[in-house]
Amino acid sequence: MNIVDLARFQFAMTTIFHFFFVPFSIGTAFVVAIMESMYVKTGNSQYKKMTKFWGNVFLLSFAVGVVTGIIQEFQFGMNWSDYSRFMGDIFGAPLAFEALLAFFIESTFIGLWMFTWNKVGKGLHLFFIWMVSFGTLASAFWILTANAFMQHPVGYSIKGGRAVMVNFGALITNPQLGFEYGHVIFGALLTGSTIFAGLAAFQLLKKRAISKESKQIYHKTMRLSFVLMFIFSILTIGLGDLQMQYLVKEQPMKFAATEAVMKTTGERAPWSVIAFVNPKTHEVKGNIDIPDMLSILSYHKTTGSVKGMEEINKEMEKKYGTRIAGHKMNYYVPVNTLFWSFRFMAGFGTLLALVSIVGLIMTRKGHETLYKHRWCLWVVAILTFAPFIMNTCGWLITEFGRQPWTVYGVFTTAQSVSPNVSVASLLTSNIVYFCLFTILAIIMIALVVRYLRKDPDDIENQEPKLADPFAKGAF
């Protein structure tokens, strides 16, 4: 094991774990904000109970998301110090903005929201949760500005052996950022609504007495979630499609790998539903093809050839050379990982869109058949886990597909790693994080499961008695 592999493993592990909770909390914060808006607008106490009940699930995810985010921030300096030196001029600014513009808002207003249910007016309390939601959305914008730069560097020049920012405007109008941010945010909102629909289904499936009011709250939750799932699945798929077309031009290697195209196709490219690639011999086996479909997906017309990985590799060898900073270069990316990740991601996305439509039909007023069939509820319940698979697959495509670069075409992963960190240190931190993440995940699941033994009706609210500290001359 060398430090590059260990540092990469750690980055992948932390990102994936962190990204279980980020879309979870972005999405659920938004849905909870909508629920509270409905309460404020209608005055219906059911919506208040609904907000509080699901709000606690959001708070759990937020807690884990925050602590794993700190690891992400420190990791750039700890494991990738040469990357930080080379890129800090550009990469650091969005990170600092994320803290200044998003983290402060999120963390201050989440405290306000949690502890002021009986202290401030309804409207102000609603404002707090929308600020939290705004904070999470802004946070994603800044960190994706940094990531988009790594995928498609813009607005920089190389001076004195490091990249320096020359155009901040270019950084935030990076076309890559538009597609990536849209796709990630709609995906996160889809995640939040799917989780609530699924958890509500689990609650209805339990064979125990549920009060009439709680039942109504679960029904309302599912209905609202289906509406949001429908909207956000369509938007996510739409943005994903645009992003893929952008990739054909900007990162053809990533695109070719998601479609398992080893050799450049003819004018009418078929699309493989499934395929198995031998990455050593470049043989593609067992594929089931739909004629012309890949051309349609790539260019929105029936003709158009798609470049294969072999040709792209040759082009990149020509452009960047076979050695960079003493490291032998290989521009291939893990094709099977990308191919199957894409299929899981897109497949589940389509499934969620379909389920939301069927769900909406089956829960419309007077025809609430969905709740009567246990198997229907099971389908919705099991889909709780789908967003986690989809989000992980999305990151695998994005980050594995970027290899061997940390900054596409500019700086390689091998150049980025900390030269002074030992294998032992990295191994230690990997083990510590792995154990921590496993334990946190187990506790998190256990707490959610335990929490879901309650119903919205049971959530009580008692506030402590308060007295004014400034009354007796503290100053």
Added chain:
Amino acid sequence: MSFLQILWFVLIGVLFAGFFFLDGFDYGVGMAVETLAYNEKEKSQVIETIGPVWDGNEVWLITAGGAMFASFPYWYATLFSGYYLILLLILFGLIIRGVSFEFRAQSPEYRKPFWDAMLALGSLIAVFFLGVMFISMIKGMPIDANGNMKAQFFDYFNWFSIVGGVALVLLTYLHGLNYITLKTKGPISDRARNYAQALYWVLYVGEVIFALLLLFQTDFLRVHPILTWVCLILIVGFSVAAHICTFSDKQGLAFTFSGLTLVSLVALIFCGLFPRVMISSISSSYDLMIQSASSSNYTLVIMTIATVILVPCILAYTIWAYWIFRKRIEMPRVGDGY
């Protein structure tokens, strides 16, 4: 050295000072959960004093890290890769502490003591190793010509850094006690004040040892004699002032002075470092300098504009949040996370 470079060096210092002033009492309160409160009800009462605000306070650390990355990438790279295992321990502390608030709220009664312990332990670990890191840093670390630090065990852990770590634990603990005195009602408030009154005597001993070690182990007195003395006098002066206020029951002032003690400590570190950001124990020609460790002028301009606009807003809503939660905590919170 340009104006913006100096400004950002000062701003990084301000961010760390803000972090120690605000999150400092969080850590103190965290440690007090196991050392001050007698039973689960009192523990809840203590935790609730920081429940709504600790998260916002911790963002000061995250911002300090992010701003260091953006304005002094070479400093960030050297510091974070060089203090690898120390930072791993700090992160470990921050994680177990950070999740303990919400996990405690959602746990059954018999599990709450476990999360109380995690909160206290996490706070202790984080603040002790932050102290070790900063104090060993001002002594000088083996940094080579490329800015890479390869330190041995005794570079990190020596008498100076350990005294520094303990002193920081004590300072934040006292800051936390003053905060609890101010924010609670009932026996816990009086007990916190009694603890503080006694512990300040211990702190004076620590401060004298720390000052002596500082004078012999660093070049601060040689490089910046006046500033060093001013900061040292301020540290002791604010401690004494806070101590006196605990006796006269000026709770708000006691808390303010214990916060200013921490601010003076950060000021001491940053004044002593200037115009360096990291000191090399191998050769002074390998020191990381403000001038060469910083980002380009363009990035600093962008960052300055953003900071000038955003920081007043942040301060405004932070103060507003504290104002909303200005009441003393009398009874433990009952319920589920609300």
